[in-house]
Amino acid sequence: MDIRDVEAGELDALLALYEHLHPIDQPLPARHRVEAVWQAIIGNPAHHCFGLYCDAQLVASCSINLVANLTRGCRPFAFIENVVTHSDYRGRGYGHALLAHAQTFAWGQDCYKVMLMTSSKDPATLRFYEAAGFDRHDKQAFIAKPPA
Numbered sequence: 278m279d280i281r282d283v284e285a286g287e288l289d290a291l292l293a294l295y296e297h298l299h300p301i302d303q304p305l306p307a308r309h310r311v312e313a314v315w316q317a318i319i320g321n322p323a324h325h326c327f328g329l330y331c332d333a334q335l336v337a338s339c340s341i342n343l344v345a346n347l348t349r350g351c352r353p354f355a356f357i358e359n360v361v362t363h364s365d366y367r368g369r370g371y372g373h374a375l376l377a378h379a380q381t382f383a384w385g386q387d388c389y390k391v392m393l394m395t396s397s398k399d400p401a402t403l404r405f406y407e408a409a410g411f412d413r414h415d416k417q418a419f420i421a422k423p424p425a
């Protein structure tokens with residue numbers, strides 16, 4: 278088992294893994310737009326897309342974004358998104374290993390907090406995040422979406 282940044286040439290493996298994140302998702306735009314977004318992600322030093330590999334196969338991933346900040350002694354904070362383990366590889370500790378890796382990275386960048394949100398109501402998923410060190414009662418999230 279190995280955790281590292283997903284590399285530029287692994288876009289298709291990552292997209293295939295994301296099919297295990299949202300069984301029904303909005304369709305991808307044209308390939309050139311997907312590739313442009315991927316280039317923007319991997320070219321952004323504040324954005325890391327971590328992958329967990331078993332026998333060189335990408336089986337789990339999460340993304341973390343660092344946000345520069347003028348309060349809290351100018352310490353940054355971070356958001357974790359797109360936490361997923363391939364459905365054939367769940368329950369082996371890979372999700373926890375990835376979140377631990379992302380948090381270690383964030384503390385190494387002097388972040389004063391790391392946040393994540395989930396729309397999942399599955400008690401197992403909520404327990405998963407609590408066991409990984411995230412407090413669901415610490416703050417209240419408010420979500421705004423663009424007008425339809």
Ligand SMILES: CC(C)(COP(=O)(O)OP(=O)(O)OC[C@H]1O[C@@H](n2cnc3c(N)ncnc32)[C@H](O)[C@@H]1OP(=O)(O)O)[C@@H](O)C(=O)NCCC(=O)NCCS
Binds near residue numbers: 371397
């Ligand atoms: C949630 C998820 C990332 C956990 O990954 P994982 O590699 O199975 O996690 P781990 O093996 O480290 O931990 C497993 C724990 O997560 C819980 N869990 C939550 N959802 C689970 C699922 N769908 N399948 C298996 N375990 C799940 C298990 O109950 C287990 O808890 P336990 O240790 O108390 O028994 C993974 O189930 C997944 O990708 N789910 C679909 C996408 C998703 O819901 N993402 C998070 C919300 S945005």
